[in-house]
Amino acid sequence: AQSVTQLDSHVSVSEGTPVLLRCNYSSSYSPSLFWYVQHPNKGLQLLLKYTSAATLVKGINGFEAEFKKSETSFHLTKPSAHMSDAAEYFCVVSGASGGSYIPTFGRGTSLIVHP
Amino acid sequence: EAQVTQNPRYLITVTGKKLTVTCSQNMNHEYMSWYRQDPGLGLRQIYYSMNVEVTDKGDVPEGYKVSRKEKRNFPLILESPSPNQTSLYFCASSLSQRNQPQHFGDGTRLSIL
Numbered sequence: 001a002q003s004v005t006q007l008d009s010h011v012s013v014s015e016g017t018p019v020l021l022r023c024n025y026s027s028s029y030s031p032s033l034f035w036y037v038q039h040p041n042k043g044l045q046l047l048l049k050y051t052s053a054a055t056l057v058k059g060i061n062g063f064e065a066e067f068k069k070s071e072t073s074f075h076l077t078k079p080s081a082h083m084s085d086a087a088e089y090f091c092v093v094s095g096a097s098g099g100s101y102i103p104t105f106g107r108g109t110s111l112i113v114h115p
Numbered sequence: 116e117a118q119v120t121q122n123p124r125y126l127i128t129v130t131g132k133k134l135t136v137t138c139s140q141n142m143n144h145e146y147m148s149w150y151r152q153d154p155g156l157g158l159r160q161i162y163y164s165m166n167v168e169v170t171d172k173g174d175v176p177e178g179y180k181v182s183r184k185e186k187r188n189f190p191l192i193l194e195s196p197s198p199n200q201t202s203l204y205f206c207a208s209s210l211s212q213r214n215q216p217q218h219f220g221d222g223t224r225l226s227i228l
Contacts, residue, residue: 009155034216036219041221041222042221042222043119043205043207043219043220043221043222044158044205044207044217044219045219046216046217049216090157090158101212101213102160102163102173102174103160103217105150105157105158105159106157107155107156107157108157
C-alpha cells in the first residue's frame, strides 16, 4: 500500500521570500513522485517529477524538490515566491501494486502569497 | 496544441437523470483516467483505462461507468446520479500508466440536486 501526506493544508508567505511545501510518502516499492500545481478553475499542471534518477529535481517556474529516501520526504521549495505562485499544490506518489500503478494524491497545500 | 478536453465544464442536473461527461485527448496517449476532487480530500481516482477496450476500477468507482471504444475518448457515465456525486471531475491522460506524468483537462463541475 502507498500513501502520501502533505503536512500543511495552508502555507502563507510574503512575495520574495522562500517557499517550502512539505510532503512525506510511504510506498512498498521504489516509487515515482510528482508535484502538480492547480490554479483556480484549471486542471493540474506538472511541476516536476522524480523517477529514481538525480535526487534533486528541478521543475518549472523555479521550483525544485529533493527526494530523501531515509526521511521518506519529497519537499517542494522555491527560493523566492511570486504572486503568480498562489495556487493549490499536490504531491503524488505512484508505485507498482499488483501490476498496476495507481497514483495516490495528497490532500493538497494551498499557497498564499502576500504582497 | 496538446490538450485534454472535457465537456461540459459546468452542469447542474437532478437526481436520477443520466448524464455523460466527455473526455478527449489529442496526444495519442494509451492511458486515461477519471478523478473526482472534493474539498480536503485531494483527487481520488474513479476509473482508468490502459488502452482501448481495457478499463479498470480506481479507488471510488461506485455509481460510475466508463468506456474506451477509441483511443482518444474516455467518457464518464453517471447512470443514476445522486447528490453525493456533486463534485469537480478531472480527466487525465499519459503515455502509459507506469510512472508517467499525466495531462489534465480543465475540469467539469457537476451539481446533482
